[in-house]
Amino acid sequence: MSAAKPPALPPGILLYQMAIGHYVSRALDLAARLGVADLLAAGPQSATALAAKTATDAGALRRVLRLLASVGVFREEEDGDFGLTPLGDLLRSDAPGSARASVMLFAGISIQDSWKELEYCVRTGQPAFRKHSPDADAFSFMDPEAEKNFDAAMATFAPATSAAMAAAYDFSQFGTLMDVGGGNGAILIGLLGANPKLRGIVFDRAGAAERAREKLAEAGLSARCQVAAGDFFREVPAGADAYLMKHVIHDWNDEQATTILRNCRRVMQPGAKLLIAEGVYPPHIDQSLESRGAAANDVNMLVVAGGRQRSEEEFRALYRGAGFELTKIVPTLARLCVIEGVPR
Numbered sequence: 006m007s008a009a010k011p012p013a014l015p016p017g018i019l020l021y022q023m024a025i026g027h028y029v030s031r032a033l034d035l036a037a038r039l040g041v042a043d044l045l046a047a048g049p050q051s052a053t054a055l056a057a058k059t060a061t062d063a064g065a066l067r068r069v070l071r072l073l074a075s076v077g078v079f080r081e082e083e084d085g086d087f088g089l090t091p092l093g094d095l096l097r098s099d100a101p102g103s104a105r106a107s108v109m110l111f112a113g114i115s116i117q118d119s120w121k122e123l124e125y126c127v128r129t130g131q132p133a134f135r136k137h138s139p140d141a142d143a144f145s146f147m148d149p150e151a152e153k154n155f156d157a158a159m160a161t162f163a164p165a166t167s168a169a170m171a172a173a174y175d176f177s178q179f180g181t182l183m184d185v186g187g188g189n190g191a192i193l194i195g196l197l198g199a200n201p202k203l204r205g206i207v208f209d210r211a212g213a214a215e216r217a218r219e220k221l222a223e224a225g226l227s228a229r230c231q232v233a234a235g236d237f238f239r240e241v242p243a244g245a246d247a248y249l250m251k252h253v254i255h256d257w258n259d260e261q262a263t264t265i266l267r268n269c270r271r272v273m274q275p276g277a278k279l280l281i282a283e284g285v286y287p288p289h290i291d292q293s294l295e296s297r298g299a300a301a302n303d304v305n306m307l308v309v310a311g312g313r314q315r316s317e318e319e320f321r322a323l324y325r326g327a328g329f330e331l332t333k334i335v336p337t338l339a340r341l342c343v344i345e346g347v348p349r
Contacts (some may be wrong), residue, residue: 018325029076031059032069033096033252034112036078039106041070042089042096045079049088052270054333106157111305115146119309132311143256143310144210152212159252160191162339166251167195169339170282176247179278183245184209185237185269186253190217192282193249194224203231208237228319237265243272251282252341256312257322266327270348279346286316298340320344 036042039059044050053068059066060106074081078093089097090249093106102222110116122133134141147155163234170192176182177200184193187207207217207230214234221227233242238261241248250345254262271280286303290296303314319333330347334341 010136021218026305027067028052028072030071030112031117033078033108034114034117035069036073036311037096037108037112040098041079042105043091043098044098045089045093046097049080049082049086052087055087097234102161104161104301106154107161115151116305116309122309123304126308133308135311143312144209146193149212152210155215156188156213156216159188163191166224166282166337166339166341167192168199169337170251170341170343171196171199173337174280174335174343174345176203179203179246181206181245182247182249183242184243185248185250185265187208187217187249187251187348190220190230190232192251193230194220194226198224199227205227206233207231208233208235208242208243237268239268241265241268241272243274245277246274247278247280249282254281254312254323255283255306255314255334256310258311258313259326262312262323263327265330266323270328273348275348277348279324279348280342281320283343284314284341285320285334286314288316290299295340325349 012070028280038133039061041055041059044055044058050068053063055061055070056063056066070079070087071081073079074087077090078096080088080090080093094100096102096108097101098105108223113288119133122136125131126133131136134143134144138145144152170176173318176196182193182196183206184190187193187209190207193205193207197203205226207214207221209217211234214232218227221230221232235242245254250265253267257265266279273279284299284302287296288298290300299314306312306314320334321331324346328349330349332345332347333346336343
């Protein structure tokens with residue numbers, strides 16, 4: 006006999022639960038920044054012990070930890086100590102597939118502050134930072150530590166994402182693949198691992214390029230992968246058979262995205278291909294996880310960066326405007342598609 010389903014919550018309570026979602030996200034960010042999960046890696050500890058190690062108030066910290074225990078991030082023991090759950094284990098900085106950097110990025114103060122300006126964004130169609138800095142872009146405000154965390158956050162799901170991309174799309178057809186805006190090289194490392202004859206180039210800002218060199222060296226791939234630093238709004242290096250951009254174009258509006266794509270088009274040889282790896286906005290929004298993810302990411306791009314998620318038709322128009330023809334869209338198991346284009 007199957008277990009009885011819990012009673013449905015009244016609509017007002019459901020809306021209340023939605024309204025207080027930021028309680029948990031802010032608590033998650035704090036726990037990540039304090040390194041609580043790292044401190045609990047060896048076993049449960051009391052709030053008093055954790056407070057001494059994090060320079061916090063024991064009573065206040067206990068209250069935050071209990072909030073996170075209520076959603077399964079930590080576990081409150083019978084004696085009042087706190088321990089890790091499988092979910093909370095992913096907040097450890099050294100955990101395989103660690104989500105700590107991603108939590109600190111998306112639940113952190115910078116993005117939270119941007120969302121305070123949602124009304125401004127909706128009234129003007131501009132990202133939040135334009136309210137006070139009309140000539141800036143979303144990355145102008147990042148200090149080196151924020152840049153490092155951003156790259157780490159973008160690489161959170163890189164092993165699974167690159168495996169899904171390699172399984173769905175044939176990268177072995179290329180001799181050299183350039184990852185434009187490739188961050189610390191995590192995606193390209195995965196694709197090179199899945200395609201032993203493929204060579205690579207990571208192209209990004211100077212700080213990211215240096216971190217990519219370190220990651221490639223750690224992976225033993227320095228001989229197969231070059232690193233180049235620069236600004237893709239000015240130029241993109243030549244010399245690749247395919248130009249990949251994973252979760253890059255959605256950061257920018259159509260004019261900016263077209264500039265990046267045209268810079269790729271300018272240096273591409275006949276037969277080269279453009280590959281954008283992003284989610285494709287569904288034609289109709291329902292209550293599925295796919296729809297929720299697409300809609301949430303789309304509004305976040307409006308608020309934080311000034312970019313957008315795009316539908317198939319919007320990608321086709323973007324490609325045409327930059328001198329490409331969209332040839333196919335290949336879904337993957339990683340909730341993104343490889344969107345292939347060729348020069349017109």
